[in-house]
Amino acid sequence: MLEKTYEPAAVESRIYDAWLEADAFAAGAGAKPGAETFTIVIPPPNVTGSLHIGHALNNTIQDILIRFNRMLKKDVLWQPGTDHAGIATQMIVERQLAEKQLDRRTMGREKFIERVWEWKAESGGTIMNQLKRLGASADFSRERFTMGAAGQPDDQMVRAVTKVFVELHKRGLIYRAKRLVNWHPGLETAISDLEVENIEVKGHMWHLRYPLADGVTYQFPITDEEGKVTGHETRDYIVVATTRPETMLGDSGVAVHPEDERYRGLVGKFVELPLVGRRIPIVADDYADPALGSGAVKITPAHDFNDFEVGSRNGLEAINVFTAHGAILDADFTPEKYRGLDRFEARKAIVADLVALAEENSARGLDHIEDKKIMVPHDEKSKQVVIEPFLTDQWWVKAEVLAEPALASVREGRTKFVPQQYENTYFAWLENIRPWCISRQLWWGHQIPAWYGPDGEAFVAHGVEEAQEAADRHYGKPVELTRDPDVLDTWFSSALWPFSTLGWPDETPELKRYYPTDVLVTGFDIIFFWVARMMMMGLEFLDEEPFHTVYMHALVRDEKGQKMSKTRGNVIDPLQLIDEYGADATRFTLAAMAAQGRDLKLAIGRVEGYRNFVTKLWNAARFLELNEARRVADYDPRANRLPLNRWIVGATARALAEVRAGIEDYKFNEAANAAYEFVWGTFCDWYVEFAKPVFGGEDEAARAETRATAAWALDRILVMLHPMMPFVTEELWAETGKSGPARETMLILAEWPDLSGLEDSEADAELAWLIDVISNIRSVRAEMNVPAGARLQLVVTGAGEQTLARLVAGTALISRLARLEEISPRSEVPGESAQFVVGEATFALPLAGVIDLGAEKARLEKDIGKLDAEIAQIDKKLSNEQFVAKAPEEVIEEQKSRRDAAMARREKILEALKRLS
Incomplete structure (x- = not known):
C-alpha cells in the first residue's frame, strides 16, 4: 500500500543505493545484444568544487540524455571524473599549511605533492557525492581524475598527457619562447584568460610629458571646441597617457599613427624617458588612434599585450621591470630609488616624482590627471589580486595549426552546435587564435616532461632515461640534467578527456567501443578553453572528432534575470533545493526551463510548483491503487471498448512521442512541458475524473477495462517521466509492481515503449x-x-x-x-x-x-479600463529611449512580462464580455 504522502528524503538515498547495488549505471547495463553505443563524458568539475546551480543544470541535462538512451536499450556510458584544478587546489593546500605555520618551499616539492594527494583523498570527492544526490547515473566504477592515481607516475592518465606533449613537440607544435602572459603576482604563475576577470574600478588616467631629445621641437595644432584649428604651439615634448604609471620604467618607444599630420615629422626622432633618462624612438604604427587623447601612445612591450605586438612590429626592446611577485626589479635600467618597491607603492612614488619634475621643467613630468572608470584585470577567484601582463619564458602550443581541422569539422557539419548560434562564437575564437601558453609555475599538476642540460638546452622525453640518452648524444658525454619545474595548464590534460578516460594511449576495448562520444553538454563560457581544445586533440591524435553534437546550455539567473553572485546574495544552492523540495522537483524545474539559447530565470516558486507535480503523480497512483487499478498480464490496449479508454491510450502514445522528440531534439523544456501537460492535465484532471464513475459503477466489464487501462497508462507515465524525475518514478514502479505480473527490471533498465498505431481518432474527437x-x-x-x-x-x-x-x-x-x-x-x-x-x-x-448581469458587465468593463491604463503606462516606459538605455536588463524584462500578463488578462475579460453579449 502506498504511503499517504511521498517523502523524498526518505526515498532518494534508498533508491540510489538500489541502483548502485544493481549495477544499473555500469557501461552497457540493460543494453540489447549488438546495441549501438551512446556515450557522454562529464565535463570534469574541479576537485575543489561543490555543486552549484550551473552544475545541477548541466548534469540534469546529461542524466536525462543518459537515462533516456539507456531506456532505448543502447550500450550507454556516462563517463565521470574530476579535474585536478591546479591553481585552486594548490591554493587550498597552501592555506592549510599556512595555518600550521608551514610553507611548501620549506617542505620541498615531493612532500608538498604528497600533502595535496592526502587532501584529495580526504576532501576531493565532495562534488561527485553531491552529483549522486541529484540522481546522476554515471558509471562511477570508471571514475577518472586528470592527474591519474596518487603516486603512480606511469598511470595511464599521466602517460596520455606525456605522450601528447612529446608528440606535439616532435611535430614542432610545442615550443618554448619568451612571450607575454597573464601573470598572477600572488601565486607567481602564468594563468589562463578564463582565470582573469576584468573589473570596473574608479581609476585615473595620468597624462605625461615626454621631452623630445636632441633639441627637437614641433608645431602642435590648437583647436577650438568644434575641432577647428585656431593656431599652433611650439612644443618640445609629447604627451602620452597611462593608467599604470609604474610601467613607464619599461617604455621602449612612443607610437603615433602614420597618417597623423601632427606627428609626421617626428617619426624616427627620439624622446627622453622621464625619471629614467633612456632615449626611446618615436615610431609610426596603426595601433595609435589619432582621435584618442593626444594621439601618441607610450609603448611598454613587456607589460601590455597590445604594446607587445607594436614592439614586435617595430623592433622595440621588451624591458621587463617587475619581479615575479610584482615588485620593481633591482636592475641597472630601473632607477635605484624604486627598486624593490611593490608595484603600487612604486606607482605612488613615480607619480609624486613626475609632479615634482613638471614643477622644475614644463617639458617633462605630469601634464594632468583625469579621473576615469577603467577595467582592471583581477584574479577571477579572489577578485583581489591585480593580474599583470608579464614577459616570461613559457611553453607554447601552435594552436593556429591545430585549429584548422577543428574549424573544418564544424564548417563541414561533422560536429554541430545546439543552438547553432554558438558556432559563431567557436569560429570567432578559432579564426583569431593565438599561441596557447601551457606552462604554469606551480607544483600541483602534470610536470612538464622536459629536462635541461648545463647550457639550458631542453630535452623533451617520455622519461628521464630517454632524456638522458638524448642529452648524452647531444653533448657527446654524460651530463647532469635538471627537470623543468613547471606544470602543464589544467586545460591541457582536460583537452584529452574524451579519449584519455577511455584508456588512451593504450588500445583498450573501451576506447574502441565508446570513442568518439556522442554529445558534449557544457556552458558557453568554455567553448574556446575546453570544447575547441578537445576538438583539436581528438582530431590530432585519433583522426576523429570527439563528439558529433555540442549542446550549450544557458546561464541560470535569479527570478529577476540577474546573474547569481555571492555579493548580490541571490545565489540558489541546489543542495538546499533538494533538501526542501526533493531531487525530482529540482531536476524537473531545470529541465522545464531549459529552452535553447535562453537563460533560465529560476524562481523558488517554480520548484515548489513542480514539487506539487510530484505530489499530484503520487496521489493519482494512490487513487488508482485504492480503486484496484492493477496491471493485467494479457492486457491489450487495442481491445478497449470504452471511448474513454481508447482515448487515454492514444493520448499516452502521443505524449510519449512528444517527450521523446523533445529529448532527441535537445529541447528539454518541450519534453518536460509535454510530460507535465499530459500527466497533470490529460491524465489526472480529466481521465481520472472521468474514470471515477466507472470505478464506482455496476458495469463490471467497463470497470475491469478501465482499471487495466489506468494501470497501463500509469506505467507509461512512469517511463516518460523517469529521465527527468527518476526517484519518484522508480519508487512508484516498485510499489505498483507488487500487484499483477512481476516486473522484469527496475524502471531505470526498462525499455522505452513503442506505442505507434494506438491512436483512435473517433475516441479522440468524442x-x-x-x-x-x-x-x-x-x-x-x-x-x-x-x-x-x-x-x-x-x-x-x-x-x-x-x-x-x-x-x-x-x-x-x-x-x-x-x-x-x-x-x-x-x-x-x-x-x-x-x-x-x-x-x-x-x-x-x-x-x-x-x-447581477448588469453589475457583472460593469465590473468587467472597469477591469478592462484598469488594464488599458496599466498597458499604456508600460508602453510609455518602454518607448522612452532614456529609460530603456539606463534601466537594468531585468527591469526591462519585468516590464515586458507585466505587459504580457495584462494583455492575456484583457483577452480573457473581453471573451467574458463577448459571452454576455
Whole structure:
C-alpha cells in the first residue's frame, strides 16, 4: 500500500543505493545484444568544487540524455571524473599549511605533492557525492581524475598527457619562447584568460610629458571646441597617457599613427624617458588612434599585450621591470630609488616624482590627471589580486595549426552546435587564435616532461632515461640534467578527456567501443578553453572528432534575470533545493526551463510548483491503487471498448512521442512541458475524473477495462517521466509492481515503449468535445463570479445528431464536473445568458437570478479600463529611449512580462464580455 504522502528524503538515498547495488549505471547495463553505443563524458568539475546551480543544470541535462538512451536499450556510458584544478587546489593546500605555520618551499616539492594527494583523498570527492544526490547515473566504477592515481607516475592518465606533449613537440607544435602572459603576482604563475576577470574600478588616467631629445621641437595644432584649428604651439615634448604609471620604467618607444599630420615629422626622432633618462624612438604604427587623447601612445612591450605586438612590429626592446611577485626589479635600467618597491607603492612614488619634475621643467613630468572608470584585470577567484601582463619564458602550443581541422569539422557539419548560434562564437575564437601558453609555475599538476642540460638546452622525453640518452648524444658525454619545474595548464590534460578516460594511449576495448562520444553538454563560457581544445586533440591524435553534437546550455539567473553572485546574495544552492523540495522537483524545474539559447530565470516558486507535480503523480497512483487499478498480464490496449479508454491510450502514445522528440531534439523544456501537460492535465484532471464513475459503477466489464487501462497508462507515465524525475518514478514502479505480473527490471533498465498505431481518432474527437464543453462551462463560472455552490442550467441549440448523442452519453459527467442541474436542447437561446460554441451547437447558461448581469458587465468593463491604463503606462516606459538605455536588463524584462500578463488578462475579460453579449 502506498504511503499517504511521498517523502523524498526518505526515498532518494534508498533508491540510489538500489541502483548502485544493481549495477544499473555500469557501461552497457540493460543494453540489447549488438546495441549501438551512446556515450557522454562529464565535463570534469574541479576537485575543489561543490555543486552549484550551473552544475545541477548541466548534469540534469546529461542524466536525462543518459537515462533516456539507456531506456532505448543502447550500450550507454556516462563517463565521470574530476579535474585536478591546479591553481585552486594548490591554493587550498597552501592555506592549510599556512595555518600550521608551514610553507611548501620549506617542505620541498615531493612532500608538498604528497600533502595535496592526502587532501584529495580526504576532501576531493565532495562534488561527485553531491552529483549522486541529484540522481546522476554515471558509471562511477570508471571514475577518472586528470592527474591519474596518487603516486603512480606511469598511470595511464599521466602517460596520455606525456605522450601528447612529446608528440606535439616532435611535430614542432610545442615550443618554448619568451612571450607575454597573464601573470598572477600572488601565486607567481602564468594563468589562463578564463582565470582573469576584468573589473570596473574608479581609476585615473595620468597624462605625461615626454621631452623630445636632441633639441627637437614641433608645431602642435590648437583647436577650438568644434575641432577647428585656431593656431599652433611650439612644443618640445609629447604627451602620452597611462593608467599604470609604474610601467613607464619599461617604455621602449612612443607610437603615433602614420597618417597623423601632427606627428609626421617626428617619426624616427627620439624622446627622453622621464625619471629614467633612456632615449626611446618615436615610431609610426596603426595601433595609435589619432582621435584618442593626444594621439601618441607610450609603448611598454613587456607589460601590455597590445604594446607587445607594436614592439614586435617595430623592433622595440621588451624591458621587463617587475619581479615575479610584482615588485620593481633591482636592475641597472630601473632607477635605484624604486627598486624593490611593490608595484603600487612604486606607482605612488613615480607619480609624486613626475609632479615634482613638471614643477622644475614644463617639458617633462605630469601634464594632468583625469579621473576615469577603467577595467582592471583581477584574479577571477579572489577578485583581489591585480593580474599583470608579464614577459616570461613559457611553453607554447601552435594552436593556429591545430585549429584548422577543428574549424573544418564544424564548417563541414561533422560536429554541430545546439543552438547553432554558438558556432559563431567557436569560429570567432578559432579564426583569431593565438599561441596557447601551457606552462604554469606551480607544483600541483602534470610536470612538464622536459629536462635541461648545463647550457639550458631542453630535452623533451617520455622519461628521464630517454632524456638522458638524448642529452648524452647531444653533448657527446654524460651530463647532469635538471627537470623543468613547471606544470602543464589544467586545460591541457582536460583537452584529452574524451579519449584519455577511455584508456588512451593504450588500445583498450573501451576506447574502441565508446570513442568518439556522442554529445558534449557544457556552458558557453568554455567553448574556446575546453570544447575547441578537445576538438583539436581528438582530431590530432585519433583522426576523429570527439563528439558529433555540442549542446550549450544557458546561464541560470535569479527570478529577476540577474546573474547569481555571492555579493548580490541571490545565489540558489541546489543542495538546499533538494533538501526542501526533493531531487525530482529540482531536476524537473531545470529541465522545464531549459529552452535553447535562453537563460533560465529560476524562481523558488517554480520548484515548489513542480514539487506539487510530484505530489499530484503520487496521489493519482494512490487513487488508482485504492480503486484496484492493477496491471493485467494479457492486457491489450487495442481491445478497449470504452471511448474513454481508447482515448487515454492514444493520448499516452502521443505524449510519449512528444517527450521523446523533445529529448532527441535537445529541447528539454518541450519534453518536460509535454510530460507535465499530459500527466497533470490529460491524465489526472480529466481521465481520472472521468474514470471515477466507472470505478464506482455496476458495469463490471467497463470497470475491469478501465482499471487495466489506468494501470497501463500509469506505467507509461512512469517511463516518460523517469529521465527527468527518476526517484519518484522508480519508487512508484516498485510499489505498483507488487500487484499483477512481476516486473522484469527496475524502471531505470526498462525499455522505452513503442506505442505507434494506438491512436483512435473517433475516441479522440468524442473526448475532446466533452472536455471542451466542460472547460467552457467552468470558464464561464469563473469569469462571471458564479457562486461555487450554484447549479446552473445548460441550454443547447443547433445541435446535430452526433452532438445530441454525445450529450446523452455524457450528461452525467458534464453535470457532475460542471455543476449543472439540467441539460436541455432548445430551439432558441434564452436571454440574459452567457454563451459559447462547440462544434455546430451553441451552448447557453442562463444567469438571470444567479448573478447581477448588469453589475457583472460593469465590473468587467472597469477591469478592462484598469488594464488599458496599466498597458499604456508600460508602453510609455518602454518607448522612452532614456529609460530603456539606463534601466537594468531585468527591469526591462519585468516590464515586458507585466505587459504580457495584462494583455492575456484583457483577452480573457473581453471573451467574458463577448459571452454576455
